[in-house]
Amino acid sequence: xxxxIFRSKYxxxxxxxxxxxxxxxxxxxxxxxxxxxGEMYQxxxxxxxxxxxxxxxxxxxxxxxxxxxxxxxxxxxxxISQESLNPEQAHLQLSLLAIVSDLxxxxxxxxxxxxxxxxxxxxxxxxxxxxxxxxICDFHAKVAENFQIAISTIAAEDETLARKVARHERxxxxxxxxxxxxxxxxxxxxxxxTIETSAIHxxxxxxxxxxxxxxxxxxxAAVPDKEMTLTRPSS
Numbered sequence: 001x002x003x004x005i006f007r008s009k010y011x012x013x014x015x016x017x018x019x020x021x022x023x024x025x026x027x028x029x030x031x032x033x034x035x036x037x038g039e040m041y042q043x044x045x046x047x048x049x050x051x052x053x054x055x056x057x058x059x060x061x062x063x064x065x066x067x068x069x070x071x072x073x074x075x076x077x078x079x080i081s082q083e084s085l086n087p088e089q090a091h092l093q094l095s096l097l098a099i100v101s102d103l104x105x106x107x108x109x110x111x112x113x114x115x116x117x118x119x120x121x122x123x124x125x126x127x128x129x130x131x132x133x134x135x136i137c138d139f140h141a142k143v144a145e146n147f148q149i150a151i152s153t154i155a156a157e158d159e160t161l162a163r164k165v166a167r168h169e170r171x172x173x174x175x176x177x178x179x180x181x182x183x184x185x186x187x188x189x190x191x192x193x194t195i196e197t198s199a200i201h202x203x204x205x206x207x208x209x210x211x212x213x214x215x216x217x218x219x220x221a222a223v224p225d226k227e228m229t230l231t232r233p234s235s
Contacts, residue, residue: 066107
């Protein structure tokens with residue numbers, strides 16, 4: 001019953017005439033949205049581990065919630081009285097829109113791309129090699145840590161946290177390259193599991209990294225005044 005009436009909690013229409021208040025409400029709703037997409041990302045690894053089809057359905061339902069919040073927050077932001085915005089508030093409005101879009105895209109990457117890989121693995125009854133699975137778990141955990149830092153950055157607008165995500169983004173580019181190389185080495189050795197899961201393995205790493213890049217974009221938008229100091233690492 002709770003799922004049927006899921007909707008935004010904080011978007012008070014009476015606050016629309018007072019931008020400062022309206023933006024505060026939007027932020028609370030964005031934090032709610034980021035918690036849901038963070039949980040989707042967290043749960044997706046369990047699907048690969050357990051082949052749990054019910055968990056897949058649950059994650060798909062969570063994505064519907066993310067999509068709904070995406071629509072409702074954008075609709076609310078568009079209604080905030082334009083004429084009463086100063087330049088800083090107009091910039092904030094665009095930053096919040098960007099954050100919402102990136103969170104929605106993270107939900108899509110989990111729901112469309114990563115769950116599709118999980119279903120492929122389940123239907124073909126594939127298993128990762130021990131080393132391969134360890135690398136996937138490690139990479140997933142590093143992005144999960146960034147997810148938590150990114151959520152805190154939205155809440156606190158803290159430049160130190162934002163810089164941490166930027167550093168992690170650089171590091172993850174190196175780790176992904178290292179793990180791809182390790183995977184190719186196992187392929188050369190002709191390991192059966194590695195050969196059977198090769199495409200799934202590499203696509204999974206690349207989708208985790210895409211999510212991390214979105215998190216990096218989110219922290220840049222969340223700390224707008226300092227965004228020039230957070231340069232995008234080259235991939």
